[in-house]
Amino acid sequence: MTAADQQQRVPAEGRPAAFADRMRERGRDLFHSVWAPTPGSIRRWALASVVVNVGITVTGAAVRLTGSGLGCPTWPRCTPGSFVPAPHDSHSPVNMAIEFGNRLLSFLVLAVAVACVVAVLRIAPRRASLIRLAAVQPAGVLVQALWGGLVVRSLLNPVTVSVHFLLSTLMTMAAFALFARSGEGDAPPRRLVHRDIRTLGFVLVTAVFVLLIAGVVVTGTGPHSGDVAASRFGFDIETVARLHADIVWVVLGLTFALLFALHVTDSPGRARRGALVLLGVELAQGVLGYVQYWLAVPAVLVGLHVLGSALVWIATLRVVFMMRDRGPLGAAVPVRGEPDDVHTL
Structure with missing residues (x-):
């Protein structure tokens, strides 16, 4: 009997429970990769940091390319009086959703950054070089968030937008250095x-x-x-x-x-x-x-x-x-x- 046949024989009411069990197991594995890390899991988190930093660089470009740079016209709120998109006369819902989505992606970058820091602090023996490189990640997210506010408040001045991109480039460099150093002595x-x-x-x-x-x-x-x-x-x-x-x-x-x-x-x-x-x-x-x-x-x-x-x-x-x-x-x-x-x- 194939795996597909076995899956078809599982009662329909049991499939959500099986899916939930798999999700809980994967969640435990993810937690242990941070709280009880191995050199391999640290390297994987470092690679994840490279990917999310490149990802937010590309999505940031997508915000500009779709004309959504001021989709959320204020900072730190999206619109005056609201941290989430709210009807606004000057911007379409699509532009607001694109810009707000990019802001939300910053939390994913931060989550991966924190995971890198916790993992390098938890592994024994600790490696000072990895701790320094990992610490750059959450610090960089904070700097980028504050600079992003300046980008919005300057109405997308090309100087502030350019620096925003170059900061992402430097964060990608630090993430890659963490990835490379985590695989060597x-x-x-x-x-x-x-x-x-x-x-x-x-x-x-x-x-x-x-x-x-x-x-x-x-x-x-x-x-x-x-x-x-x-x-x-x-x-x-x-x-x-x-x-x-x-x-x-x-x-x-x-x-x-x-x-x-x-x-x-x-x-x-x-x-x-x-x-x-x-x-x-x-x-x-x-x-x-x-x-x-x-x-x-x-x-x-x-x-x-x-x-x-x-x-x-x-x-x-x-x-x-x-x-x-x-x-x-x-x-x-x-x-x-x-x-x-x-x-x-």
Whole structure:
């Protein structure tokens, strides 16, 4: 008898009870993953933090792209006198629902952030590096919430909107660092590649962050303001778009140089594969950027471009982490000053 047949034989009145039992069991497992964590469960929570931070970045872009930036025209309330959407003459119910939904998503990001903090505090032995990285998450949510109020009160001023996006980028970086560090030990970092290649990796990270800054300038100059009342940067859109494209080519050149250097020096395979993945993501993002420009930046493609920017950022950070090693989990930490046959960072 198949599982499907067995399920069909379960009385209809028993199915809700069975479903409730499964939900309770999953809830217990979720609780234990935080209160009685393992290195694996901490790593999963860190990955969840990366996902929700990228998610709220993309949904934040969706708020702007649907013209819902002032769907909730006040802060911290949604409308004057109400924390939840209420009929308002200036905004449609759809716009209000989209903006309020994005605000609610902040609580999911906060919940995952708190889970990360509790998990790293509960595991034995405690790791100070993980505690510091996990603490960034709830602190970042608080800063973002307060800054979001400034975005609303400034009527979506492009400067405040741009900083809002860049703060999410930094939170994603901290979440990814927590994910990477939770899967390795606390030994002194050892370079797995030549020092100059490692330096090139840091230069690439800087270039990608500059690219993200250029991207928000283009966004703040372009047509998707988030609301008719929002102001725009006073730049020429073609000029800033071309500057953005020029930086894209610089990033691609640095990535190709990194990939070439990793191959000719016979660096670890995971680093070479990571650089190849990064190059592939960048090429896909570049093609998408040119297509959206040729099609007069349709909202759907802009949203995908925002997602692509987050993926490029994560892939860049991933390569940098792959170019050094801190030993396996649980390994004894060498005494400071102990000789080491591999150069440290």
